[in-house]
Amino acid sequence: MTIVGENNTDIMLDENGQPVPDSNGDFATVSGDGCWEQDLRLEAATEEGELFYEDISGDGAYGFGMLDFAHAENDGFTQDEIMQRVRCKLEKRAYLDMAKTSQVITFLEGTFFDKIQISKNDSNDEYNMELSTEEVEVEMKEVEADDK
Numbered sequence: 001m002t003i004v005g006e007n008n009t010d011i012m013l014d015e016n017g018q019p020v021p022d023s024n025g026d027f028a029t030v031s032g033d034g035c036w037e038q039d040l041r042l043e044a045a046t047e048e049g050e051l052f053y054e055d056i057s058g059d060g061a062y063g064f065g066m067l068d069f070a071h072a073e074n075d076g077f078t079q080d081e082i083m084q085r086v087r088c089k090l091e092k093r094a095y096l097d098m099a100k101t102s103q104v105i106t107f108l109e110g111t112f113f114d115k116i117q118i119s120k121n122d123s124n125d126e127y128n129m130e131l132s133t134e135e136v137e138v139e140m141k142e143v144e145a146d147d148k
Helices: 033-044 076-091
Strands: 009-011 029-031 102-108 111-119 126-132 141-143
Touching (some): 033 126, 076 102
Antiparallel strands (some): 009 029, 102 111
C-alpha cells in the first residue's frame, strides 16, 4: 500500500468515513497536513487485513490492529507490544520525526489507551492522537509550538 505523503491530495472524509461534498456537489478534497493526518487517522482505526485489496502483512500492512489487544492481560509485555506496533506503523511515514515521538500507555477498566504525540521533521508543531482497545477512535489535534 502506498503511504500518503506530505504533498498528496485525497477525497475528504467525515468522522464516519463518508465523502464530504463541496459547494458544487463534487467531492471536497484535503491536501497538505490535513491529508496525511486523515490517512493516519484512518489507518489507526483500521485492522490489519481489513482491506480486501491489500496483500501485505506485518509492519508494512495498512492498519494498526489495536483490537488485537482488546482482551489482553495488562502486563509489561502487552504494553511493550502495543508501543512497538504503533511505532512501527508510524515509522513508515518518512516525514514524521520519530525522535520526537512519544507514547504513554495506560490501562483502565480493561481497556488500554495509547496517547501519542508526533511531530513532522523540521517542525515544532505537535499532533496528538489517542488510541484505545475498547473502541478504535482517533482524533488528531495540532498543538502549535507557541501554545505550550
